[in-house]
Amino acid sequence: MQATCYMCGAAATSSEHAPPKCFFPEANLTGHDLRRNLITVPSCDLHNAAKSKDDEYLRAIILLAAGASSEVAKAHFFDKLLRAVKRTPHVHAAFIKPVGLKLDIGEMLEIDLARFNRCISAIATAIFFHKYGIKLERSLHVISPNLYAQNQASVEVPAPHLAAIDVTRTFLAHETTGGENPAVFMYRARYDSEGGLYAFAAVFYEAFEVFCATQRASSAA
Ligand SMILES: [Zn+2]
Numbered sequence: 001m002q003a004t005c006y007m008c009g010a011a012a013t014s015s016e017h018a019p020p021k022c023f024f025p026e027a028n029l030t031g032h033d034l035r036r037n038l039i040t041v042p043s044c045d046l047h048n049a050a051k052s053k054d055d056e057y058l059r060a061i062i063l064l065a066a067g068a069s070s071e072v073a074k075a076h077f078f079d080k081l082l083r084a085v086k087r088t089p090h091v092h093a094a095f096i097k098p099v100g101l102k103l104d105i106g107e108m109l110e111i112d113l114a115r116f117n118r119c120i121s122a123i124a125t126a127i128f129f130h131k132y133g134i135k136l137e138r139s140l141h142v143i144s145p146n147l148y149a150q151n152q153a154s155v156e157v158p159a160p161h162l163a164a165i166d167v168t169r170t171f172l173a174h175e176t177t178g179g180e181n182p183a184v185f186m187y188r189a190r191y192d193s194e195g196g197l198y199a200f201a202a203v204f205y206e207a208f209e210v211f212c213a214t215q216r217a218s219s220a221a
Pocket of ligand 1: 005006007008009010043044045046047
């Protein structure tokens with residue numbers, strides 16, 4: 001049987017890493033193999049090729065936010081991201097603007113939240129395909145407390161988001177963790193096929209958390 005794209009169900013022509021391979025530093029950078037058994041899913045041309053700019057965007061945001069507390073993220077940031085910024089400063093200037101998210105490094109970062117959420121949704125959707133072998137048919141809500149919580153006192157996570165995170169944590173509490181390179185990426189995922197509820201939580205670089213859940217049937221239509 002022909003493999004189908006994890007995102008759109010079209011015939012697959014390639015495979016794609018989830019999370020993107022560029023998130024995982026090469027061994028010569030950290031002295032550890034952080035590319036053990038990376039997760040891949042079948043993908044069509046559209047959903048593979050169209051994503052490479054988004055992959056770099058998401059990596060930039062996460063490395064910037066996680067760099068203060070993760071040695072792996074910091075090393076990867078200085079190696080890959082700064083080199084990329086030097087190469088194409090105009091491209092990166094477009095998403096590293098001095099407004100928006102307050103970072104530990106004293107800078108402000110403007111986040112294109114729709115784009116960020118689309119990138120995280122793609123990873124959660126790929127993990128769903130990887131784990132359950134079918135395409136996720138519902139759209140996902142994405143919450144990342146790190147986009148609010150960088151500067152404890154001045155930027156607070158909104159209360160409804162905290163409540164949603166609590167619900168997701170409880171739903172996932174008894175799931176085993178996946179991801180063989182936890183210094184870069186680990187996740188929990190659970191699918192309740194009866195209610196159509198899928199939840200996904202991940203930690204990037206042991207510092208940056210994201211939570212995803214399918215929208216309720218009443219609001220998904
Ligand atoms: Zn596709």
